[in-house]
Amino acid sequence: MAGELADIRERLQAISEELADLVIERLRESIDSGGVELPVDERRLTRARRAVDKAIGVLGEPDDRD
Numbered sequence: 001m002a003g004e005l006a007d008i009r010e011r012l013q014a015i016s017e018e019l020a021d022l023v024i025e026r027l028r029e030s031i032d033s034g035g036v037e038l039p040v041d042e043r044r045l046t047r048a049r050r051a052v053d054k055a056i057g058v059l060g061e062p063d064d065r066d
Helices: 002-032 042-060
Strands: none
16 A cells, blocks of 8 residues: 555656646746736646645655554
8 A cells, every 4th residue: 555655646746746837837928928917827726736735745644553
């Protein structure tokens, strides 16, 4: 089971990185087009990344069965 969780954590880490890349891309596009406000979906993408990061942390916690 530990190996399965490690695999899922790795995939979630990749997803987190993809979300971060999307946020940066959206911010660059906004700046390049002269925007002075954050892109509409930046907040949603950031929230999604935080949720994925939280899941990564939960899966990395030690098993509390003793």
